[in-house]
Amino acid sequence: MTASGRAGRATAAGLAQSRHAATPLLFLLPSIVLLSAINAYPLLAGLALSFQKGSLIRLGGWVGLDEYARLANFAPFWSAVAFTLEFTVASVVGSYLLGLGLALLLYRIRALHGFLRAGLMISWIVPSVVAAISFKWAVTDERGLVNGALGLVGLGPVFFLSTPALATVSVIVLKIWRTFPFLMVTLLAARGLVPDDLYEAAYLDGANAWAAFRHVTMPLMARISIIGSLMVTIWSFNDFETIWLLTRGGPSDATQNLMTESYSLTFVLNDVGLGAALAVVSLALQMILAWVLLRTLKRYE
Amino acid sequence: MEDIQGTGEAITDLLNGRLSRRQFVGRATALGLSGAAIGAILAACASSSTSSAPAVASASTGAASASAAASTASPAAAAVDITFWDMPWGNDSYNTEAMALVDQFNHANQGISVKYQSIGWDQQFEAFSTAIGAGQAPDVSTGPSYQGPQFAKLGAIAPLDTLIATLSQNGKADDFFAGSLEGYKYKDHYISLPWSMDIRVLWYRSDLLAAAKIQPPTTWDELRAAAKQLSGRGKYAMAFAGDPFGWQILLALMINNGGGLFSADGKVAIVTDRNREAAKFVQDMVRDGSISPGAVTMTSDDMFKAIGQGAAFGWDSAALNNNYTPEINQALLPLSMLKGPHGDQGTLHWLVPIMVYSQSKHQAEAATFVAYWLDQMPAILAPKLGTGLLPIQKSVAADPDFQGATLQTVFSNWLPNAKYTSALDPTMFPELGAVEGANVLTTFIQDLISLKDLESTLQKAQDGLSQVVAIAQSQ
Numbered sequence: 083m084t085a086s087g088r089a090g091r092a093t094a095a096g097l098a099q100s101r102h103a104a105t106p107l108l109f110l111l112p113s114i115v116l117l118s119a120i121n122a123y124p125l126l127a128g129l130a131l132s133f134q135k136g137s138l139i140r141l142g143g144w145v146g147l148d149e150y151a152r153l154a155n156f157a158p159f160w161s162a163v164a165f166t167l168e169f170t171v172a173s174v175v176g177s178y179l180l181g182l183g184l185a186l187l188l189y190r191i192r193a194l195h196g197f198l199r200a201g202l203m204i205s206w207i208v209p210s211v212v213a214a215i216s217f218k219w220a221v222t223d224e225r226g227l228v229n230g231a232l233g234l235v236g237l238g239p240v241f242f243l244s245t246p247a248l249a250t251v252s253v254i255v256l257k258i259w260r261t262f263p264f265l266m267v268t269l270l271a272a273r274g275l276v277p278d279d280l281y282e283a284a285y286l287d288g289a290n291a292w293a294a295f296r297h298v299t300m301p302l303m304a305r306i307s308i309i310g311s312l313m314v315t316i317w318s319f320n321d322f323e324t325i326w327l328l329t330r331g332g333p334s335d336a337t338q339n340l341m342t343e344s345y346s347l348t349f350v351l352n353d354v355g356l357g358a359a360l361a362v363v364s365l366a367l368q369m370i371l372a373w374v375l376l377r378t379l380k381r382y383e
Numbered sequence: 384m385e386d387i388q389g390t391g392e393a394i395t396d397l398l399n400g401r402l403s404r405r406q407f408v409g410r411a412t413a414l415g416l417s418g419a420a421i422g423a424i425l426a427a428c429a430s431s432s433t434s435s436a437p438a439v440a441s442a443s444t445g446a447a448s449a450s451a452a453a454s455t456a457s458p459a460a461a462a463v464d465i466t467f468w469d470m471p472w473g474n475d476s477y478n479t480e481a482m483a484l485v486d487q488f489n490h491a492n493q494g495i496s497v498k499y500q501s502i503g504w505d506q507q508f509e510a511f512s513t514a515i516g517a518g519q520a521p522d523v524s525t526g527p528s529y530q531g532p533q534f535a536k537l538g539a540i541a542p543l544d545t546l547i548a549t550l551s552q553n554g555k556a557d558d559f560f561a562g563s564l565e566g567y568k569y570k571d572h573y574i575s576l577p578w579s580m581d582i583r584v585l586w587y588r589s590d591l592l593a594a595a596k597i598q599p600p601t602t603w604d605e606l607r608a609a610a611k612q613l614s615g616r617g618k619y620a621m622a623f624a625g626d627p628f629g630w631q632i633l634l635a636l637m638i639n640n641g642g643g644l645f646s647a648d649g650k651v652a653i654v655t656d657r658n659r660e661a662a663k664f665v666q667d668m669v670r671d672g673s674i675s676p677g678a679v680t681m682t683s684d685d686m687f688k689a690i691g692q693g694a695a696f697g698w699d700s701a702a703l704n705n706n707y708t709p710e711i712n713q714a715l716l717p718l719s720m721l722k723g724p725h726g727d728q729g730t731l732h733w734l735v736p737i738m739v740y741s742q743s744k745h746q747a748e749a750a751t752f753v754a755y756w757l758d759q760m761p762a763i764l765a766p767k768l769g770t771g772l773l774p775i776q777k778s779v780a781a782d783p784d785f786q787g788a789t790l791q792t793v794f795s796n797w798l799p800n801a802k803y804t805s806a807l808d809p810t811m812f813p814e815l816g817a818v819e820g821a822n823v824l825t826t827f828i829q830d831l832i833s834l835k836d837l838e839s840t841l842q843k844a845q846d847g848l849s850q851v852v853a854i855a856q857s858q
Binding site: 140241 | 508509512513515516534537538539617625675676677678679680681685692817820821822825826829830832833835851854855857858
């Protein structure tokens with residue numbers, strides 16, 4: 083074979099290889115274009131708005147980082163950051179513990195398994211508006227379901243949405259009630275994947291139930307636990323409807339999170355630059371949170 | 384007035400051929416006609432030299448009767464679509480009636496097709512501001528009282544000067560209560576047309592007071608004593624809310640005591656002795672057990688429900704929420720306006736506007752619809768539609784629907800002392816839209832009901848409102 087023949091064959095092979103490599107990209111192209119249109123455009127537009135002043139109706143000029151500087155001196159922003167973190171941590175921990183507990187319980191219960199699982203998932207299945215309004219009716223005043231029950235045992239009435247502390251607890255309870263079924267179902271599936279002979283081996287080695295849970299169940303469910311918690315973290319951090327429908331950020335702005343604050347700044351106060359800057363900062367905070375959780379996940383892989 | 388006559392002469396000259404189209408555009412512009420109105424006139428004149436004169440008059444004044452416009456609509460104007468955004472002012476029947484009135488207009492005006500859209504209160508500002516920002520503003524809309532000034536400042540509102548001039552010419556302007564048309568004058572232009580009024584009135588359950596042998600209170604002290612006597616054992620005599628209706632009640636009490644949110648020169652002035660007394664009065668009633676601590680997160684609907692369930696006192700508009708039983712409706716009466724501790728009287732009220740948007744390509748036709756809408760007030764304000772709004776035209780107020788003793792008490796006793804949200808400043812400045820929309824005042828009333836420290840609550844509201852006004856002024 084001549085040198086030119088070998089070169090020609092190599093070129094043809096190279097072309098075929100690069101064509102082969104490009105094929106997946108071509109298949110991905112429609113999705114990339116679509117996702118860019120759906121995600122990248124609003125993201126970039128929001129970023130651009132955060133460098134401008136003005137209102138929704140009449141945008142002002144470019145002001146560089148001025149809106150971020152304003153945000154740093156805007157007291158409601160810092161209270162919204164604090165509440166968002168409090169709400170997120172409490173919701174994730176509460177949902178996870180409740181979901182895990184019920185998943186392990188459901189795994190052991192054989193009777194009425196399907197009925198119980200379906201019943202426990204109702205709060206996740208019903209639309210947010212229905213869940214929030216039902217919850218509000220139950221707790222909002224002295225004639226509500228909860229105060230009615232408290233009244234039967236001579237307690238109350240307790241105005242659950244009337245003080246900052248009780249309103250904070252109420253929105254967290256509602257969020258946990260709405261979210262735990264997701265973790266319960268996920269963890270129940272994960273528990274089903276743990277081989278029973280590992281437990282038999284652990285018990286043969288003298289492990290008790292707690293030790294088996296700690297050294298067998300948790301390590302083998304860790305990956306699913308982290309993925310599930312990551313999703314609940316993002317949902318809680320981003321939550322708008324739970325708070326808006328239950329308290330609208332009140333009383334006295336005590337339950338204002340970053341999402342409701344950003345909405346209020348943009349659409350109520352008509353301060354687009356500040357609202358957009360807050361939304362960008364929220365996104366950055368979420369990306370940091372997601373990065374931390376994904377790093378943790380890598381440790382288990 | 385001279386402008387109207389000048390416009391009429393210009394149109395006549397155009398129709399008679401004494402004026403070229405180019406010359407007409409020059410003269411009409413000098414007379415202050417909008418581009419859209421000039422376009423409509425030229426289009427109408429182009430179609431017919433004999434039958435279009437009244438239609439042109441309609442377009443040029445923007446206010447001739449709907450039937451006149453209908454009978455003369457030209458083929459060139461046949462495709463004019465007008466979008467009308469309306470708020471849900473009344474009960475469920477309101478929407479049906481409003482749509483029927485729009486249909487009636489469309490039927491009578493073959494050249495104009497109005498499309499009706501109801502905008503919920505919850506997303507009101509968001510809907511309007513995003514639509515305007517996107518260049519998709521409606522042609523005409525109703526809205527909260529200060530929407531006109533707020534959007535006019537941003538250049539989004541088309542003046543209704545020509546329409547108001549026509550109303551002055553045909554005598555209809557004299558039918559408005561004194562000063563109401565002038566309320567919407569901004570930088571020498573009429574930026575909205577008021578079609579009704581809203582007001583905050585204190586109502587009482589005469590049956591409950593009679594059973595407890597209590598005379599209807601006339602002062603704050605008497606009100607507090609009566610409410611305390613009627614409260615207890617799980618009952619709260621004063622229905623209250625922690626939503627925007629709640630701060631409206633607080634502001635009504637401030638005005639009733641000679642105070643307000645602003646000083647006479649329009650500066651934020653919440654930390655004053657008179658406002659402090661009003662705020663303390665609310666906290667005292669919470670401490671007395673007359674206002675439920677749960678009112679913090681109660682809405683106006685919860686408050687109306689509480690009146691139906693046995694609260695002896697509650698604030699509402701000029702007409703009551705229609706969900707009460709007939710017995711309760713009969714027992715509910717407006718108190719005579721209370722006297723504050725210093726003998727002051729007053730309450731909060733608003734003009735309710737309809738306006739045309741500068742983005743509209745058919746401002747003349749939109750103004751024609753506005754004139755038609757104004758003529759429909761007897762139907763729109765009929766008590767069965769539950770708007771609770773008061774007529775702003777004397778002729779409508781003379782309607783038997785508004786001659787009952789209850790409404791006469793509101794007209795004679797409450798309305799003369801009523802002030803805008805800007806009290807003590809008598810003007811409706813553009814920042815009031817942001818003031819009413821912001822959360823600061825809702826937080827203010829929630830803090831008071833929660834019995835937070837009075838001084839820091841007043842100061843927090845003062846600082847928050849100053850910030851809102853500063854942001855609105857900078858836009």
